[in-house]
Amino acid sequence: MTSSGIANRQETEQESSTMDEGTLIYEKSVVGRRGYTLPETGGTETEILSGIPENLRRDAAANLPEVTEGEAMRHFIGLSVKNHHIDKGFYPLGSCTMKYNPRLNEAAASHPSFTGHHPLAPDTTAQGALRLMYTLSGYLSEISGLPSVSLQPVAGAQGELAGLMIMRTYHKAKGAACTRIIIPDSAHGTNPASVRSVGFTPLQIKSNEQGVVAPEAVEAVMDDQVAGMMLTNPNTLGIFETHVAEIARIVHSRGGLMYLDGANLNANMGIFRPGDVGFDIMHFNLHKTFSTPHGGGGPGGGALGVRAELDRFLPTPVLEEDSHGELFFNYRRPDSIGRMHSFYGNFSNMVRAYAYIRTLGGRGLRRASETAVLNANYLKELIRKDYDLPYEGHCMHEFVISGSRQKKLGVKTLDISKRLLDFGIHPPTNYFPLIVPEALMIEPTETESKETLDHFAAVMKQIAREAREDSEKVTSAPHETPVGRLDEVGAARGLDVCYRD
């Protein structure tokens, strides 16, 4: 091929890629194209519709796209390649636990006897599914030290909701009029939002200079009005809440309950069990700790564990075993907070989590947590000289650095994040936790190799150097992504959230 031929081809490719920038499936739609085959109806449309009162009939079909299957495939494949994902590259998002999603789990979850089962079929027809759920609940109990587990909540935030409702119902049953929940300033945003959603008021307390909650801070605000406390452990700074046992004692002594936000359970497996040290309630994130895929934002799984005295409050229905070893859902639970989900939770993700836990086993789960901690400490050591480290000492499975030094040079944490994209690396969680200025919260997980960590550290070093020597390169990043920085202010003002022809 001549050099001009190559140039031509490049030009055509560029044009066609420009042509496809953000082109919607609706803009590719042509009247008369079809992406499905279905049997013909026996009767005419008029005949079938005659059963529907005229004033309720739809006059014109919903104006959905008209494309062939091949065109749809090109459209969606074309979109898919614009995504970053865990199979493509590093994803060190703090508190999100972006670990590898084993394909074995997918194979298990796609078993037709599971995927084809209607949720309202009698329990007698679902004994396999129920056995898997029952066993998984047992594994989560073993991992957490909390004897009763409900698999019903479908996300961490829904687990929080259920857990806080249990707190409210528990206090109500005792005749106590509690209204407040203690939350440290390092907490995830879902914590205060969930507290509000159940009608409580969040009571925020400060972490100390070591980045943990001091028992005195809890003691100072703890009174009979406080229903309990939500804590993440290790916390969002990646630091273990050293005083957790003492804090639990203080909260319990005034009748309160301790809630563990299980987002950071990946540091704990086989090392520390929340139920053993004073936590009464916790949620698990199956999509973080137990490797179910994030799916671009869900579905997840937010199972809830409680200590035995709180079992009677769990969402209905509750899975139980009769004396013949048959499993059944018990709906007659008068003290229950009620139903959180249409059925029993995200069953397919339970299968995935089961497969994961069973593949690693007790020893493997501990190894996973240890390795997650090792990876985080190693990475912290590699980049600590180039960025500010607000908290000294060993971290658990994640750590937080600050871009304050770079900000003085005119390079914000947002710019560092965007520059990372040029290297095929997803940026860490940024501007969180709120107590660290210009925060970058880094969680490498145990499924990353030393080579990946070394590469990330080298890139972080390079960006720190660029911030000093060529800051424009960082502040104008990203340069290598399908689109550049997007106009978010314009998006919120124009609010084009639905395509109109």
Added chain:
Amino acid sequence: MVYMPITDDDRRKMLKITGIRDIERLLSGIPEDLRLDRELDIEALSEMELLREIDSLAAKNTSELVCFAGGGVYDHFIPAAVGTIISRPEFLTAYTPYQPEVAQGTLQVIYEFQTHICRLTGMDVANASMYDGASAAAEAAVLACRVTRRNRVVVSEAISPLYREVIKTYLSGLDVKLVSVPATDGLSDPDRIARSVDDTAACVILGQPNFFGLLEELEPVAELIHKVSGKMIVAIDPIAQAILKTPAELGADIVVGEGQSLGIPMAFGGPLLGFFAARKELVRSMPGRIVARTTDNDGRTGFVLTLQTREQHIRREKATSNICTNHALCATAAAVYMTLMGKTGLRRAALLSAERARQTARQVFELDGFEPYFPGEYVREFAVRTPLPAEEIVLSMVERGVLPGIDAGRWYDGMDDCLIMAATEKRTAEDVARLVDGLKELSQNHALP
């Protein structure tokens, strides 16, 4: 160790760099007395052993039941391409699209999903998804209370009792009174609703079709609630919606529903797909993520999460909802499904389902003792009065390989003889024959002295 690339050699080198002798030291932040002093009691299995175990668990399920059950989850056909797309790691293993420059795939699909839902329902705006129809309905009620600053929610007893239970749970801490209005002949009764609707009512919630499959007259109820400046919330079935007048035309302010029918397997009830659509004046009060179309710094079209100041990660205790993780991959499946089915296909699926439901009903009602439970009109789900308890029928029929429907007596007092049956485009004449033969045999056995 599986999935973990750190070798013993790596570990030695890494520990050396961190200046720590062993892993135990690394965990020194955890007080000694708080640590677990034993191994977790969970046995490890290899990949093939695990799959064998899954097979043996799955074998304990009664599989391949011919499904006439509905109640929010339906046995629709799913084109093969849906599975192909949502199994792509680019969609499957991506995180929430907080970094739009490397998430245009997910963001554009969600924008298209929002558009499909708006076009199906006639509403102005839709969000990126909720957990399921029930939690979407509950969040709609919470929204209505917030924007009207009222604390009474009126629901028809003819909406799904599963929705009602979840709504009740979600409202339980919020000092909101939930009023359930009994139905008349299986239909929401505007006269009875009128008695519960005054200027303290935040909203009325109706199903279209309702739990018994019946078509409701939405307009009179919408008029009632609008007269007192409350909100009209309608929970729909997205397949039936393809042949029904849009709730927007009939006065809905918020439309929610269960999207499982749109390309998502029944999977023992989860994950499902909640959708949430509303009139544009409510957009800033909506729960969950919303994607907007915008441009980048070079003027290229792109997509971003918008109005994030409604959400918990920004607004914390003042957020419109605590929802964070949603059901994005299910929304992706629904977007692919609605694209493939398109304008004519979704309508065809609805017409076929309605036709199969009519054929099923006709044949069931020819049997002695089986008759319509209610006189009203339906699309693809209908209630049958049975000559023996519906629960018994269900338990006997599953032994014949047919799930004949759901037993309304589980949720409605005095309706033990009510079986709610649904059909989809997947039900064949042979399936119907199998159902009818089984029912005939059961009722004949029952009739014997």
